[in-house]
Amino acid sequence: MKHVALALIAVTLIFAVTTSCGKGPSFEEDGPPAAYLWHPEVPKVKEDQTHCPVCGGTPLKKELHTDVGAGFRIYFDKQECLDKFKENPEEGLKKFKQQVQEREEEWQSKEKSMEEIQSGQ
Numbered sequence: 001m002k003h004v005a006l007a008l009i010a011v012t013l014i015f016a017v018t019t020s021c022g023k024g025p026s027f028e029e030d031g032p033p034a035a036y037l038w039h040p041e042v043p044k045v046k047e048d049q050t051h052c053p054v055c056g057g058t059p060l061k062k063e064l065h066t067d068v069g070a071g072f073r074i075y076f077d078k079q080e081c082l083d084k085f086k087e088n089p090e091e092g093l094k095k096f097k098q099q100v101q102e103r104e105e106e107w108q109s110k111e112k113s114m115e116e117i118q119s120g121q
Contacts, residue, residue, distance in 0.1 A: 038062045038075070045072045045093070046100050053096030054081035068093055 045068065051058055053074055060075040064082050067073050068089055074096065076082040085092040 039065075039073065042067070042071065042073045045069075045074050045096065049075055049100075051099065051103075052077040052081050053092060053099060054084050056099065057081070 039062075049060065052060060054076065055078070057077040060077055062075070064076040064079060065073050066076075066082060066086060066089070074085070074093075076085065
């Protein structure tokens with residue numbers, strides 16, 4: 001019973017954090033949360049990009065983007081970030097790929113923690 005209660009609390013907390021309790025940018029005002037919803041005909045560096053590669057901010061802006069490599073698109077949240085990225089695109093792309101890897105590792109760690117809670121460990 002204790003494990004079930006802990007699992008329910010964890011799920012409730014995750015739901016509250018991910019939905020931001022109805023606060024934050026809205027889809028209608030700021031656009032879609034991930035880059036794959038914009039310019040579907042253009043390949044993206046990261047299809048589910050949700051954070052600016054320069055400052056890590058959100059929401060991304062559909063009109064603030066640049067293409068790198070073989071036409072892969074990256075989106076930004078502010079004009080200043082786009083300008084900074086264009087000053088040194090190689091370094092910016094390297095930083096962006098590092099951010100993506102860190103977020104994926106963080107997500108995997110959270111999934112593992114949830115599995116441990118659910119299994120009663």
